[in-house]
Amino acid sequence: MAVVLREARDTLVPDMRGPHGPLPPLMLVLTVLTGLVDAFSYLLLGHVFVANMTGNVVFMGFAFAGAASFSTLASVVALASFVAGALAGGRAVHRVRAHRGRQLQHAALIETAFVAAAMTVALISGGPxxxxxxxxxxxxxxxxxxxxxxxxxxxxxxxxxxxxxxxTLTGAVADSRLAKGPGSRAGRRVLSAAALLVGAFIGALVLLNGHPVLPLVLAVAVLAVVSAGASVLARSDAPWTRPPDEG
Incomplete structure (x- = not known):
C-alpha cells in the first residue's frame, strides 16, 4: 500500500527533473475532461461517445443488430470526426515534435477551440x-x-x-507482484481510472440536475487551465521537454 500511495503522490506532485516533468498531473486533468464530455455525449446525444471510440464500435454492432436507442449514423459521425481530429492533432504536434511543452500547447489550443464551439452551439440551440x-x-x-x-x-x-x-486496469493487476509481474505502477493507474470516474460522475450529476450545458462549460474551463499551463511550459528548456526517445 505504501508503494501505491507513493506512486499516486509522485503522479500528482511529480519531480520536475524527472523524465515527464509536470505532464502527469496535466494528463489526469485531461482524463477528467474525457469523463465530462463523454457523460454529455452519451446521456444527451443518444448513446454515443466522443472520446472512447471502442464504445462506438460496439454500439454500431448493437445498431446493426436492431437494438433500440443506438444509432449507426451517430457512431459513424463520432468515429469520422475523431479520426479527423486525430489527423489534425497529429499534424499540430509533429510540427513541434522536439518540444513536448509546445506539443501540448498547440494541441490544447486547438481542442479548446472545438470544445468551445460545441459549447456555443449547445448554448444557442438549447435542448433537447x-x-x-x-x-x-x-x-x-x-x-x-x-x-x-x-x-x-x-x-x-x-x-x-x-x-x-x-x-490501464489490466496492467495494474497483470503486472503486479501478486501476478509475479515486474511491478504494476498501480498508484498511477488507479489515479487514471479515478480521474475518468470523477469526470463522468460530475458530468452526469450536473446533467441529471438540469444543467445540460454545464459539462461543456466545465470542459472549456479545464482546457483553459491546461492551455495556460502549457503556454508556460512551452518556454521551458528542461530535459522532460525532449521526446522520450531523445531524452
Missing amino acids: YTGGVRFALIALLGLGLGVQNASVRALAVPDLTTTVVTR
Missing part, C-alpha cells in the same frame, strides 16, 4: 439536442477529443492515456 444540432455537437466534440488523443500519444506519458481504462 436533435437533428443537425445533435450531429454538429458530436462532430465538434469528436474533433476536439481526436486532437487530445493524438497529443497524448505523442507525449507518451506511461499509463496516462486520458481515455483507455481497460488496458
Whole structure:
C-alpha cells in the first residue's frame, strides 16, 4: 500500500527533473475532461461517445443488430470526426515534435477551440439536442477529443492515456507482484481510472440536475487551465521537454 500511495503522490506532485516533468498531473486533468464530455455525449446525444471510440464500435454492432436507442449514423459521425481530429492533432504536434511543452500547447489550443464551439452551439440551440444540432455537437466534440488523443500519444506519458481504462486496469493487476509481474505502477493507474470516474460522475450529476450545458462549460474551463499551463511550459528548456526517445 505504501508503494501505491507513493506512486499516486509522485503522479500528482511529480519531480520536475524527472523524465515527464509536470505532464502527469496535466494528463489526469485531461482524463477528467474525457469523463465530462463523454457523460454529455452519451446521456444527451443518444448513446454515443466522443472520446472512447471502442464504445462506438460496439454500439454500431448493437445498431446493426436492431437494438433500440443506438444509432449507426451517430457512431459513424463520432468515429469520422475523431479520426479527423486525430489527423489534425497529429499534424499540430509533429510540427513541434522536439518540444513536448509546445506539443501540448498547440494541441490544447486547438481542442479548446472545438470544445468551445460545441459549447456555443449547445448554448444557442438549447435542448433537447436533435437533428443537425445533435450531429454538429458530436462532430465538434469528436474533433476536439481526436486532437487530445493524438497529443497524448505523442507525449507518451506511461499509463496516462486520458481515455483507455481497460488496458490501464489490466496492467495494474497483470503486472503486479501478486501476478509475479515486474511491478504494476498501480498508484498511477488507479489515479487514471479515478480521474475518468470523477469526470463522468460530475458530468452526469450536473446533467441529471438540469444543467445540460454545464459539462461543456466545465470542459472549456479545464482546457483553459491546461492551455495556460502549457503556454508556460512551452518556454521551458528542461530535459522532460525532449521526446522520450531523445531524452
